[in-house]
Amino acid sequence: MKQFILALARLVYRILFKVEIHGIENIPSDKNFLVTPNHLSNFDPPLVAAFLPVDMAYMAKASLFKVPVVGWVIKAFGAFPVKKAGNDMSAVKLAIRILKEGKPLTIFPEGRRVKTPGVLGEGKPGAAMLATKAKVGFLPVGITARYRFRGKVVLTVGEYIDISEYTEGRLSSEDLQKLTDEVLMPRIAELAGAKTYGN
Template sequence: MRVDLYKVGQTVCRSYLSTLYKVEVIGKENIPSDKGVLLCCNHIHLLDPPLLGSYLERPIHYMAKAELFKIPVLNYLIKKFHAFPVRRGMSDKQALREGIKVLKDNNVLGIFPEGTRSKTGELGKGLAGVGFFALKTDALVVPSAIIGPYKPFGTVKVVYGKPLDFKALREEKVSSETATNYIMDAIGDLIKEHKNS
């Protein structure tokens, strides 16, 4: 019998997160079961990737820095968790092609548009690559927000927002930067809406 390491890892992460924090999940119904989804989220903690994916039925594909794939055991594991390499600090055409393929194959691509964790907890500027993915495919673009802080036994919220309407932006052929700003504004709105609710 084949073991699905992603499902096993998801169960382990969910158990760990739910034990250490009071996890509040909002808007899971906004993730369709059968369409390509570009899931865009703010980034405040190392635990953001497992938190974003542990409470969804569908697996999330992530970009991970290329250096991690040079570590033998870790290379095997992160590939099983649907990660693919990206060379940070430069234009990585192979990573862009892989991300587009993930979306066109009707999978979920999870991205943290800021490119790195926020040191202040405040939402930073998004990178243009996120807008590129949104414009080059017909995937649903779903803004999401993680609202901490990650304090033991405290509340951590993960919010999946309603899909954004990208039809007009795609027809107008706006720049990747404009598309990214639209996504970041939506993430910011989710944070404001749910931070004190």
């Protein structure tokens, strides 16, 4: 069922938009990773799920699972719910377990949509926390898109980011934010063609 939904999503996206995919060769075949795209629109998660040739899990807002059709589709994609309010430790533990078991996971580091062209939101430390605890690297992804009929949508996969030097010992919240700000977000900004990121 999942493969059928993904194939259908690819067909629909190619009808609606002019989709370009770059950097597929950068997806590692010998190590696990956390997929970290920038976030422009609600169209982004299906785009990543449908066009990256990787069997992944996804973290999605719990409220989306209550939306008719949408909830069914994202569940078919392999998403699991995360409560927006507060720290959802059960979801965090599940995400870490999935990564440790060798299955890639997708999370949007900005934690929200940023619709302004050329601007990324401030990266939250959640992605860095998951990656360091599970001892996996980042697979940065940049999305540039005009989500209108026959608008150009480009998804670019960057090179794997090894963070093994950060996975030994306990990192403070400041350390995780520094890893996000200095290592992860600049690479995503480059792939997304964004000149700035932050608040």
